Amino acid sequence: MNTVIAFVIIFGALVFFHELGHLVLAKRAGILCREFAIGFGPKVFSFKRDETIYTIRLLPIGGFVRMAGEDPETIDVKPGYHIGLLLNNANEVIKIILNNKDKYPNARVIEVEEADLEKQLFIAGYEQDEEKLERFTVHEKAVLVIDGQETQIAPYNRQFGSKTLLQRTLAIIAGPAMNFVLAFVIFLLLGLLQGSPVNEARLGEVVENSPAAEAGLQQGDVIQTIDGVDVSTWEDVVEIIRVHPEEELSFTIVRDGTPIDLMITPGKSTSGEETYGVIGVYSPVEKGILSSIQNGFTQTFYWTKEIVIGLSKLITGQFSIDMLSGPVGIYDATDQVAQTGVYNLMRWGAILSINLGIINLLPLPALDGGRLMFFLVEAVRGKPIDRQKEGLVHFIGFAFLMLLMLVVTWNDIQRIFNM
Incomplete structure (x- = not known):
């Protein structure tokens, strides 16, 4: 778990x-971002904030942000459609109902003659038994309603x-x-x-029961030489130890100002086809x-x-x-x-x-x-x-x-x- x-x-x-x-x-x-999703497939959890729906989906194989203009499917309002319109106090269309119009008794039902929901933002059409063509201004954040689901329109400047x-x-x-x-x-x-990590020839944490611990090395010891070779950086220490797996090496260290000589046999470790020596110490840190x-x-x-x-x-x-x-x-x-x-x-x-x-x-x-x-x-x-x-x-x-x-x-x- x-x-x-x-x-x-x-x-x-x-x-x-x-x-x-x-x-x-x-x-x-x-850009109008319709959905922010973690995962793909069926929705497990979702909520809407401002213009964006935030969802968690079932399959953990990625995620996506669905931006207006990149939608795989768009809803069009075409001539001949019978639609319902809900207006705000400024007589702007705020809801365009494509079906189930009977659920919106206050909607004005028209037959569409012409519509542009991207650039000019208008719908023109005829109400029932009326011969006069009416033109309605569409609010830039109006929504299309189909099967009770609302989708915000995307004017071109939001795509x-x-x-x-x-x-x-x-x-x-x-x-x-x-x-x-x-x-x-x-x-x-x-x-x-x-x-x-600090690139100094000084010991960090010493692993318990490791070759370093068994030889008596302690955290804070400063290494001066390995097998007679002077070392001054952590990279020097690692380079020498790596190429001598299971070979006894002589160490000269300084602890509290006192030089100490120790013999250590690195253990053997492998990575893929490579074999290298280790003594069980971490680099110094600050x-x-x-x-x-x-x-x-x-x-x-x-x-x-x-x-x-x-x-x-x-x-x-x-x-x-x-x-x-x-x-x-x-x-x-x-x-x-x-x-x-x-x-x-x-x-x-x-x-x-x-x-x-x-x-x-x-x-x-x-x-x-x-x-x-x-x-x-x-x-x-x-x-x-x-x-x-x-x-x-x-x-x-x-x-x-x-x-x-x-x-x-x-x-x-x-x-x-x-x-």
Whole structure:
């Protein structure tokens, strides 16, 4: 149960902040955002605030912000329709009832002759048994009512496509950017709580029953030499120990101003096909706001670089698709990390957040990076690509992504049950 809670919190936070980036920048640009969703599929929970419906959906495979002008289906008011109109005190239409008009006895029922709900915002038509054409001004926040469900109209100036190229670019890129910001904040908090690593040849925490503890090393000891080689940084210490697994090494340390000579045999650890030496000590740390900020930037940059290198290996064939993980694999990894403590779980969440940000920036259809590629083409050619063609490309891309997710999830299941 603890793993389920941890997974839900991490997944929810990653998707929430990603979509929050889209939402905030879209709203700042004046775009009508119809829905802010965590997950896909059937709604589990929802509430409406201002113009936006906030929902949690059943399938934990992402999220979305549904912006006006990007809706897969729109409701049109066409000539010949019989509709009901509710007006405010300024004689502006605030509700357009498309069916079940008998439930609104105060509505004025007309047969539509002409309507424009995007630019001129009007409806013209004839009331029953009347020959005079009447023209009604439509309020910019009027709603369409069908089967009792209300949908706010989207004047063109509130639609995604009406905004400048810069505004649209910022609204899309803000999602991945928020994932990097979230990772930075988590690493900053870890620095404040745990301390930030310091590149000094000084011991941090010593693991119980480790080769270092059995040899008598203590936290705060300063290492001067290893096997006669002078060391001055933590990187020097790690580099020498890594290449001498299960080989006895002589250490000269300084404790409270007194030099001490010790013999230590590093244990052996493996990562993939690599074997390296370890003695069971952590790097020294310091606590402070400035060092924590630096740790946030350093760790975010480091993991960004590592993930980009991993993706480049996938592209060049050095990394197999079988090594990718989907939701099931991430859940299993989260289970293992959760058992090692909350700090490691926070660090895992930060790494996943960076990974989500980078993946979404890839120039693939249906991803944020794919949208940005279309914007780049638009900037070069001076006009946008036909919306239907772009939509078809994103639809196909989304279908392939879903197929890839199914393959990766199947691999995860096989890997877990074959262990």
